[in-house]
Amino acid sequence: MSILKNEFVLDSLNCISLGNEQLLVQIDNGYSERGSKTELVWLDTTGKEVRTEQVELLGYVPPTPRQESWKVAGLTPIPAAWGVIELLSGPLAMVNHHKVPTYAAGLRQSWHDSWPACVAVLLFSAALAGVAWRRHQRQHFSHGQLWAIFVFLLGVPGLVAYWIMNPRLAHESCPSCGCEVPRNRERCARCAEPFPEPQPKGIEVFV
Numbered sequence: 492m493s494i495l496k497n498e499f500v501l502d503s504l505n506c507i508s509l510g511n512e513q514l515l516v517q518i519d520n521g522y523s524e525r526g527s528k529t530e531l532v533w534l535d536t537t538g539k540e541v542r543t544e545q546v547e548l549l550g551y552v553p554p555t556p557r558q559e560s561w562k563v564a565g566l567t568p569i570p571a572a573w574g575v576i577e578l579l580s581g582p583l584a585m586v587n588h589h590k591v592p593t594y595a596a597g598l599r600q601s602w603h604d605s606w607p608a609c610v611a612v613l614l615f616s617a618a619l620a621g622v623a624w625r626r627h628q629r630q631h632f633s634h635g636q637l638w639a640i641f642v643f644l645l646g647v648p649g650l651v652a653y654w655i656m657n658p659r660l661a662h663e664s665c666p667s668c669g670c671e672v673p674r675n676r677e678r679c680a681r682c683a684e685p686f687p688e689p690q691p692k693g694i695e696v697f698v
């Protein structure tokens with residue numbers, strides 16, 4: 492009988508008295524590709540196994556943990572959230588549901604179940620961080636590395652927040668080096684030469 496053997500993967504167990512001094516134990520052993528797997532064990536009054544049957548019932552098959560992880564990746568492609576799921580909530584939930592004996596085993600199982608989706612999320616966010624980084628360089632803003640890390644950790648919401656908080660500046664040609672640079676400062680962002688004072692138009696008012 493596999494009750495003890497499957498201590499950490501057992502889904503549920505039901506006992507039914509058959510009325511003929513026998514007890515029928517129904518053990519749900521997860522799912523196959525076509526349905527659920529159930530083990531039936533008949534016990535006599537001394538607890539001895541009288542008969543054992545493996546039954547496969549055709550029907551609904553829930554998504555595998557790996558399929559679930561792809562779904563989560565599609566809904567929440569945010570590395571910071573994945574860090575919490577991979578390192579905390581996932582392993583701890585497995586321990587709480589007695590699917591694994593220790594946190595370390597939960598960590599290994601969590602990574603085994605979701606590493607393809609996790610890697611995809613990381614690569615996607617790295618690409619978004621690259622977009623923010625290139626834009627930051629073109630705009631000659633400061634703290635580009637911090638913003639790239641911010642976008643990498645928060646994914647799409649991070650990139651949207653980056654765009655909102657770093658609006659595009661108008662660019663003009665630098666008279667010294669000819670590069671297109673922002674004119675919201677006194678010196679060129681490329682060659683560091685000071686911009687010339689604007690030519691007077693004769694309508695200026697001096698007080």
Ligand SMILES: [Zn+2]
Nearest residue numbers: 665668679682
């Ligand atoms: Zn310049």
